[in-house]
Amino acid sequence: MSQPLLRVQEISFSRQQRRLLDRISFEIHPGEIVTLIGPNGAGKTTLVRIVLGLIKADSGHCERQPGLRIGYMPQKLHIEPTFPLTVRGFLRLNGKPQPAVIDAVLQRVGIDHLAERRLQKLSGGEMQRALLARALLQKPQLLVLDEPVQGVDINGQRELYNLIRSLRDETRCAVLMISHDLHLVMAATDNVICLNQHICCSGHPDHVSNHPAYLELFGDNQQEFALYTHHHDHDHSISGKVVPCGEDHV
Numbered sequence: 001m002s003q004p005l006l007r008v009q010e011i012s013f014s015r016q017q018r019r020l021l022d023r024i025s026f027e028i029h030p031g032e033i034v035t036l037i038g039p040n041g042a043g044k045t046t047l048v049r050i051v052l053g054l055i056k057a058d059s060g061h062c063e064r065q066p067g068l069r070i071g072y073m074p075q076k077l078h079i080e081p082t083f084p085l086t087v088r089g090f091l092r093l094n095g096k097p098q099p100a101v102i103d104a105v106l107q108r109v110g111i112d113h114l115a116e117r118r119l120q121k122l123s124g125g126e127m128q129r130a131l132l133a134r135a136l137l138q139k140p141q142l143l144v145l146d147e148p149v150q151g152v153d154i155n156g157q158r159e160l161y162n163l164i165r166s167l168r169d170e171t172r173c174a175v176l177m178i179s180h181d182l183h184l185v186m187a188a189t190d191n192v193i194c195l196n197q198h199i200c201c202s203g204h205p206d207h208v209s210n211h212p213a214y215l216e217l218f219g220d221n222q223q224e225f226a227l228y229t230h231h232h233d234h235d236h237s238i239s240g241k242v243v244p245c246g247e248d249h250v
């Protein structure tokens with residue numbers, strides 16, 4: 001197997017006497033799509049921020065391949081409603097790329113016709129594509145996407161996941177993304193990491209099952225969706241603490 005682009009080893013992170021991440025380890029290899037799933041507050045964004053080098057883990061290591069180019073698509077971008085910024089202007093903020101480069105990247109994400117549109121006028125899906133375009137300008141070896149389909153309707157979500165996968169196929173960049181959407185993600189990912197402060201389970205989505213512990217985390221309404229198998233030897237209390245199977249969960 002190729003050398004990993006990113007190797008996360010035994011990372012832990014606490015704030016205000018609360019353990020937000022507990023001994024997290026995983027690797028991402030070139031061309032691999034890895035999806036982080038987990039309930040609200042599970043630590044997904046915190047983990048991504050550590051991977052990006054925006055915050056430092058209390059312990060453990062995050063090794064990036066030297067010179068690794070990362071393109072980051074944040075969960076959302078706050079723009080003042082009256083701030084006069086077009087899509088093109090937004091993409092020029094980062095390193096002033098040539099107009100032809102901007103045109104090519106906008107075309108690739110399917111919003112070249114919106115280059116002169118004000119950012120505030122974009123729909124949810126168009127905004128996500130503008131954010132993706134900005135991430136692609138880095139010519140990333142690793143694309144990090146924090147809930148890339150947020151605010152996008154179901155058809156748009158499918159299209160965006162397809163776009164992400166075809167970008168991966170074309171450029172062989174690796175992708176690390178956070179998602180809440182289980183059924184669409186399952187088709188679009190190579191590896192899933194289920195996080196709830198610690199890694200509850202991880203695996204290839206081919207290993208599909210309706211594991212009771214997984215359903216406990218995500219709810220019965222996900223039962224119809226494709227899930228993956230894992231060996232789960234513990235339960236979670238309401239506060240997210242790990243408890244042995246069968247114990248009182250409060």
Ligand SMILES: Nc1ncnc2c1ncn2[C@@H]1O[C@H](COP(=O)(O)OP(=O)(O)OP(=O)(O)O)[C@@H](O)[C@H]1O
Pocket residue numbers: 015016020038039040041042043044045046047
């Ligand atoms: N700097 C901080 N200080 C204290 N608590 C924090 C800090 N950063 C994050 N948290 C808490 O850590 C927990 C994990 O937050 P995080 O944003 O990583 O979760 P998440 O899995 O991305 O959640 P969501 O799915 O809701 O976006 C939350 O309870 C959050 O309030």
